[in-house]
């Protein structure tokens with residue numbers, strides 16, 4: 001069977017330096033191109049808190065890469081604001097055109113110009129505004145968009161039992177997380193019978209620029225190891241991988 005694999009990167013500032021805005025993670029994106037075959041979708045941040053990324057990408061960027069938009073509906077102080085007024089104003093800030101969007105906190109993108117939206121996190125309720133509990137793992141049309149679910153989850157069991165309650169921090173199973181945690185998650189995907197694997201991580205995870213215990217959980221080294229494991233599992237199952245951007249996957253799924 002042919003399987004399609006698309007990996008996205010949210011180009012947010014480094015979380016260990018917030019509230020000051022530092023982009024060492026975004027500056028390290030070139031590391032990704034040492035990993036063979038993968039076609040990356042880079043989600044450039046757009047909101048009132050962070051204004052700098054969208055101007056940076058006016059220059060030609062990396063080849064075989066999709067430039068997508070990563071919208072956060074934030075106020076300038078970084079707090080969330082899902083009011084219609086703020087959503088409208090934020091979308092109008094865009095200075096580049098895009099076909100794909102990945103929304104911060106996985107809110108949907110119904111007001112944006114994007115055709116493809118890979119914000120859904122099936123089975124997760126991030127907040128009242130970002131509720132994907134009723135979503136399955138398959139793509140669907142909604143909000144006038146091609147909605148493509150991502151394959152990720154909060155590592156709830158580990159979080160609650162081992163780490164205890166840590167002031168509302170959550171950590172997610174992204175492909176940059178320790179292989180010890182991610183390999184069982186990859187195996188669960190291969191058992192799902194799905195023919196596409198879509199997921200994402202954050203730029204700061206490449207340089208482990210996260211606050212608290214999370215800096216020990218995510219790294220570029222983990223990403224390389226997890227991709228290698230994914231390739232070996234595909235081989236074991238007899239699947240051929242076609243690496244795609246989200247735009248390309250949308251074209252395949254809605255052919």
Ligand SMILES: [Zn+2]
Nearest residue numbers: 010012104105
């Ligand atoms: Zn984000």
